[in-house]
Amino acid sequence: MAMRVCAESGCPALTTTTRCPVHTRKRDRARGTSTERGYGSDHRRLRTELLPAALGKPCHFCGEPMLAGQSLALDHTEDRSGYRGIVHLSCNAADGGRRSHN
Template sequence: MTDSPYGWEHQKRRAELLPLAYNTPCPRCGNIMLETDDLDLGHTVDHAIDPHSVGDRIEHADCNRSAGGTLGAMLRSHKERFRPSRAW
């Protein structure tokens, strides 16, 4: 069984970075992040690209999750497009 990438260390990094992120631009959309916003710990190198990457920045939750969904869909589409043909 593998450890969740969103376990204790992830939560600790989020707690450390969160207060520093308030009133600064979101790295994804550029809009200011407020204390009232839903914020996630994001990855500079997306987790789908490098499963060993660690969360290293705070982002709007919507931006983070939308980017992850978009990247995941793109990777799945690419995988489907280049799947070897079974017809020999």
């Protein structure tokens, strides 16, 4: 992989990822734990319960079927008051990126 400069402003470190290890750890700590971000044991339990029934069904973002072995996520509403269902992890991340830039 090609080396590139860390994405953090002013950091000269070369890395094969977006950020150097120091800034990756700093960013992760600033985000908080998965529980602090709303993905605690209740979220993980519900995802585990809903996952088997979602296999073979279409993702509500892209319409493609969700298959065993794919990275899937439990999508929550924008206000995090409920859930919209299981979706492809990449579709879920892209949706969050679109919403954060609107």
